[in-house]
Amino acid sequence: QVQLQESGPGLVKPSETLSLTCAVSGYSISSGYYWGWIRQPPGKGLEWIGSIYHSGNTYYTPSLKNRVTISVDTSKNQFSLKLSSVTAADTAVYYCARHPNIVVAGTYWFDPWGQGTLVTVSS
Amino acid sequence: QSALTQPASVSGSPGQSITISCTGTSSDVGGYNYVSWYQQHPGKAPKFMIYDVSKRPSGVSNRFSGSKSGNTASLTISGLQAEDEADYYCSSYTNSSTLVFGGGTKLTVL
Secondary structure, three states: OEEEEEEOOEEEEOOEEEEEEEEEEEEHHHHEEEEEEEEEEEOOOEEEEEEEOOOOOEHHHHHOOOOEEEEOOOOOEEEEEEEEEHHHHHHHEEEEEOOOHHHHHHOOOOOOOOOOOOEEOOO | OEEEEEEOOEEEEOOEEEEEEEOOOOOOOOOOOOEEEEOOOOOOEEEEEEEOOOEEEOOOOOEEEEEEEEOOOOOOOOOHHHHOOEEEEEEEEOOOOOOEEEEEEEEOEE
């Protein structure tokens, strides 16, 4: 059974960098699939942040592209999110989730999801 | 890219059917059969219910079905049950190789 678990600081100061890690168990990241980050501000909808393949190939949402870096560590079977110059608008529950290589596999879904971690941006 | 458009809320009585729409453009929903739907209960992670417009993953009730016409995808829930009360989100692949979610729809079972 594939499981994902987010971890990282729950409080980040404005203008600093938010850093989160998603640990994957029950499946080797190197075996395939894309690994993505999605966030949800309190009381609001889901927003895809970006995804990474085990080779390091990445895709980011245009609105965050200049501030986001997603990386993968296959030796630790985990991937990470860094979001720089954060403001209060970046306060959200951050989820990690797996999805297929959509065009190659011809299918699209996010599953499984981590339980999510709340990150608050405040001084 | 803009979020896909969903109604903010829908409601129905137990046993009835409801449909949630998800409107995009020819660059996303209309251009690909890569639309998925997610159910989210309060305080929980989303759960995927429909993929590739109309396919149901194993374990999801056949009361859930999906379809698409032009730039609009739809999720239909038949035989509404109290446990179906949740937020529902659509998502699509785009021609920029990015992914986009809808704004979400709150389903109330009366």
